[in-house]
Amino acid sequence: MxxxxxxxxxxxxxxxxxxxxxxxxxxxxxxxxxxxxxxxxxxxxxxxxxxxxxxxxxxxxxxxxxxxxxxxxxxxxxxxxxxxxxxxxxxxxxxxxxxxxxxxxxxxxxxxxxxxxxxxxIPEQIFTSNVSLGSVRLYAKELWELVNFIRKDFIVGRPVVTYTLRGNEATKYFEDFQREAGTFGELRRIKINIQELEAHGINKVVTIGLNATGQNEIQVQGINESWVIGKAEAIARTLRPFERRLVTTYKKFGLTLNEFIFLAMIVALPSIESIWQRMAFATVAVILLSGLYWFHSKFIPNTVIYLSGKEPTVFQRAWPSILSWLSAVTASLAAAYFFYLLTRSTP
Incomplete structure (x- = not known):
């Protein structure tokens, strides 16, 4: 038996x-x-x-x-x-x-x-679904709701949080992390992991990694393909409202092929008299776009998690997008001014 x-x-x-x-x-x-x-x-x-x-x-x-x-x-x-x-x-x-x-x-x-x-x-196998995220801003309440959402399909698994604070990395169970989170201020790197045993001795796993200087990603693994895909997409939909769209665009794409095509068109603009002036303008435009991408990578973090008990102000919520827009407008004005310098003497 x-x-x-x-x-x-x-x-x-x-x-x-x-x-x-x-x-x-x-x-x-x-x-x-x-x-x-x-x-x-x-x-x-x-x-x-x-x-x-x-x-x-x-x-x-x-x-x-x-x-x-x-x-x-x-x-x-x-x-x-x-x-x-x-x-x-x-x-x-x-x-x-x-x-x-x-x-x-x-x-x-x-x-x-x-x-x-x-x-x-039945062959023992494991399915994995990875979903990339853009630039994310989260506050304590939103983080707690996210953890409660991902743990719904787990019976005995406990969420584990790994975070970096003042240059030191720590790993704690979510309940312990939540109790101390009010003293952390803000975090730029966090990873949330939960897993438990399924059939065949294989674990089902959900991992969310958010990193200010790296990639934001959701990874779900398990033996049930439909659950793996559905869980990953459901978590992604939960986080989409907290993405910063303009920051995400620069972080994700940088200088795209469309921008290079646009620059090639600029080179041929008849408004600029000399081919050397056209090339100079194209070079400046490339430098400005590259500088804009570098600025976003260096000074606008890909992830910020605010954990203080205070309600965030409107400015705190909006400053990454404002800074991103200002940098984009500044680069555009600089390109326009250089174009003016090249064409002002043209009859």
Missing amino acids: PTLGKLWAGRVYGTNTGNVFVELDSSGERVTGTVRLMDTQLGLTVYKVTGSFDGMLRLKGEPTQVRSGITAGILEITATLTPEGSLRGQWNSSIGTGGTFELYPHDVPPPPDQRAASAGA
């Missing part, structure tokens, strides 16, 4: 949806345990269950903890142990609710005979 693990975690579907964590103790065919269901709408319900396992798991139990104002009936569960080592089955209650569920082992790896069967049934 296959070995039944002690700790299981997974998802519940049907009239109720949410995360579920199950602790089972087995002696022969007899099974007892605890089922903890975190419903996405109704909160936590805890059941004490008893039953049997003879290749088919059958459990029945009553609720021992229910959110105030919520009615929970007697729970009945039937499930089979798949070749991959997970439990899949159906659930229903005495009040008419029901659905399906899937649980993955979180303590003992499957025995060798099950691992061999698993290898022949």
Whole structure:
């Protein structure tokens, strides 16, 4: 008979949806345990269950903890142990609710005979989705909301935060980081990571890296391709409102092909009399655009996270975009003035 693990975690579907964590103790065919269901709408319900396992798991139990104002009936569960080592089955209650569920082992790896069967049934593989972000400005409240969003699909995984403060790098659990964040002022580099075990002994992972002088990126990994792609895109949509568009454009593209085509057109402008003057103007324009890109890279950070308890002022929120616009306008005026110098004596 296959070995039944002690700790299981997974998802519940049907009239109720949410995360579920199950602790089972087995002696022969007899099974007892605890089922903890975190419903996405109704909160936590805890059941004490008893039953049997003879290749088919059958459990029945009553609720021992229910959110105030919520009615929970007697729970009945039937499930089979798949070749991959997970439990899949159906659930229903005495009040008419029901659905399906899937649980993955979180303590003992499957025995060798099950691992061999698993290898022949479904190949073990991992999917990765990377999404690049532009220049990002976040405040404490927005960062807390982001972390709470990424942890929704994790049952036992805890977010870990790595950050750089005054030249020193530190790594802490999110709860510890949050307690101390008010003393940090602002951060220019942070990485948030959360992971937990899935089937086949493979971890599902979400990593968000934000760096003032580097690349801002989301990376999601797991064995479920649709979840990986969907989670990465959902996190990206959550962060898009906090991107600074003009800064992002310069950071991401710099001098693009379109700009070079535009400069080539300028060289041929009939308003400039001499070909050497046209070349001089094109050279100055390239230098100005290169300088503008360097200025954005050097003085306008790709990421700033404000963690002080004070509500940010309008100027604090707007200064990166204002500085970016001013630098762009200054470069444009400088190019226009040089063009004027070259053409003012032209009849």
